[in-house]
Amino acid sequence: MTTVLADPTMSDIYPFPAIRATQIARMSEQNIGDFKLTAGMAEQMSEDDIGLLIANCGSMERIHEKLLDLAATDYSATFVVVMQSKKMLAVWYNAQARSLGERPVPESKVPNFWVSGCCVFTTPEGLSGLSDSGQLSSPVAGILMVDPYLSTHNCRVIRKGRYTITHDRPQFVLNFRTDHVEAGVLPPLIFFAVPPAKSLNTKPAESVYGLATWWYADGKRLRVGEPPTVS
């Protein structure tokens, strides 16, 4: 008997808001509400082409810590964490390896992507391989770009002597996003940056990633994982 799996509904992909933050205005940094990654929020971000920039995270270590907490969450869907560089990926891979009692490996031996709980860690170049690998066993709930100074979008072209090689890193992300539409909704694009939003050049990134606008959240008030139940 063949079992036909029903398309996941949005509520299956987002059973609870695993990413929560305080939403702020970019310049004044005033508190203007709460951001919770729910099904409705994901739909709105997809429909209106809105990206979330969680800035003012303070440090890379803090971002790493939060994403490890997210990875440890019991969640039905997958978050794809896209690191800015292979080097950064290697640092995080080895940090996790050490925490598991394993030996660190050289950068060249770091896999293009690896799974840790409900998160998959990779780089923009690893995304197409990730799609083809079959390792994504559940829908993509969000693409989390770890881009400390919001600069990944600047890499569109590499020049080597007389030759120009087009190496469009943001396009890898956009293609991956398009390939993982669920129920007509694009997975939300969420960026993590170290400095405050008002010190980052957000306009160029907005157009390169195909966004109509940004929402801004305060990284110092970021919460991940299952929300606490209020008794």
Added chain:
Amino acid sequence: MSVRTVIETTSRCIADTDNLQVLFDPAVEPFRAGKFRALSESSLCADIVGYQSGEFPDGLYTHQHDAIESVLAGNNTVVATRTSSGKSLIYSLPAFHTVCEDPDATVLFLYPQKALANDQLLKLREMAAAIPCIANLQAGKEHFVSRYDGSTDSSIRPAIREQVQLMLTNPDMLHFSVLQHHERQWQRFFRNLKLVVIDECHEYRGIFGTNVSHILHRLRQLCQRYGSDPKFIATSATVSDPQEHMQQLTGVPFTCIDPERDGSQQGQRKFWMVTSPDHYHDTGRNLAMKLAESGLSVLAFCPTRVAAEQMVSRLERNSDKDTPSFVRVYRSGLSSEQREEIECGLRDRTVRLVFSTSALELGIDIGSIDVVVCIGLPHSMMSLWQRAGRSARGGREGATVFIPAETPIDSWYAAHPEDLFSRDHEPLVLNRTNQRLLCQHYACAVQEVGGDDDSMDFQTLGNEIQQIHDLRASGQLDRDEFYRAEPHMEVSVRGMGEGTYDLMIGKDKLGEIDSLHLIREACRNAIYRHGGQAYRVIDVIRGKRIVSLRREFTFNETRPHIMKKIKVRNTLKSQAFTGVKLAYVTLNVTEFLNCVTERSPHGNVVRTWNGSMGMPPHQLPTEGTMLVLRTPFWNELKQQMQGRPESSLQGLERLMRGLFPTISGPCDTQDFSSGTDSVATGEMAIFLYDAVYDGVGLTETAFHHMQSLVQRAEERLSSCSCEEDEGCFKCIRDPQKEQPASKADTALLIHAVLASLTAEVPDVISTGHELIGDIRQTASLKCERCDEGVTATDRFCPNCGFKLQA
């Protein structure tokens, strides 16, 4: 092609084409001999008469003679005779006569396109060399007759400014360079300016025409200051009231030489209207190819740039041979070298079939075409005769074949083909009360007179500029435009809004594309066709205004799905019925890319890219008529409908848009558009708006004749022969919409709207002085969420990302 074979060959090709039905087959228009006036009757100087005797032994046509005499008598003159009637001689001979009489005299030739100026430059130089007194003057001056536009090399510009007496330019250069820097660079030219020639003056309409009108008024202000009083000579296609148009354009009265006085020789001409069960693109393409393979030279006008490119790509796809070398695509966006190659090819007949947009309607010299094929009917009389006038020139035989499109308006004319020729000529619309343009040109005019508002010549500049001055003086008007250091740079003369993007392959520029067409044709990942070749759009770099392309060999096609958001800014007048409300409003239309679909030649979807992919939205502030369905009225109707209620709105919108020219008079279908959206109150509305920046009042007709428009929509729907409830492209079915329409629901809606419009005649409420209304509207807007300042055109607050409401 020998005499009397063009019409016979065309007739044979039509008869031999399978399934081609002839809808209209009037008699051949006979050859008409020219009517001449002897040269001895002319007031032109002896040298010019001597030159003419050699070139035109029969003399001048009667209308040429009359026009030249009018100009020489000191009258501003507009000539509106038909195509190929020798209009360029009417202005070139008086220009040379003027310089013969006064060796220091200067003449300004204004052309709407650089290509036209190019065309005329060589002819003027040849004439100058052939007329003895001019040749003597020209001997010491290399730039005696010269072009001065954006393509002129900057190294020779100082020499041109010093020497030129007959200067060919365009409104953009006149505005940005000549008027702006008159004091430092152009004093001699203005002091001696005797004639201003405005060629193809019918092109100056809409926002472009409004800008040119202000520019010409400013030109006259400067001439007054330099003590010159040039006369104007204008040439026009056949339009309604060219005299009134030129008076609005320049501010001076004109004498008109109208079509009834046309004495030119006209060749035999034949018209047909044909149709077939195939798609009209396929019908047109196949017929044009058949005619060209018979040895005729063919110009096929296509409805859009994309259609013109697809004609060639589908020729390649449907044939196992390469596309013949005599086939080309011609449209704006090609480089000047590409256009010149095609124009030369048409003249020497190495190019025999050109698929073109309306770009070739203008009088660029392409020789005489044997057959014109109109794939989709021209929707203005001006366009019809411009196109038909490309054949049967200079006494030669010519033919024109019309192929109706599958649209409501073309279906109407296919059923009533005689109506196509019996329409009135359309008026040319200008809007000199457009507040934004007035303020911009006011600032330019102030700077041109040295910065003192009070020394402006309001009698020359016009009442509208006077009003701006009075509002400023009373403190009611204070806009950023008045404080710019370089006000001339703020004016977008052609009204294209954000300007153009360069199409680049690596470092090579392929052509240009404007922001309106950017999201439609050259969005990221789209397959863009240019000159018959296919390219993939790799990137759109907004900051540098570059579209990066890569050559791709594919027969696939991409289609963008564009969403539209309409936000009402201000209501200028309204009329409240029981079920509906009618209003004429200023509004902002934002078009943004929703997704792009790539399809194989068999129609299978190959790939889809969702989202805007970083493409900038196209924003259009404009004016339009709004038909609002009140909530109780709409709720009651929705309960009676079988299908999706929104589809009935879209069906009515399509019919209104398609049939609008039947109430407005012939107009270019590119000049208006439509949409359906909810207004601030949440009620649904259908909009008909001007598709030009800031609007020109074209769709105001819909406000005054909405009942008539809806009645015609009802007639079209009820008389359509399609049987299915989804309708067809000739009535309510929209090829751009995925969801089907419903004839029954649309008919229900139309009937209810018509009943509401006819039951009563409420008063029209105006909001007062239009100039003041919009000024007050532009008071500061703030985001509700973070209180940051936003503009009326923002969709989202740039500070917090909050979605802004109407």
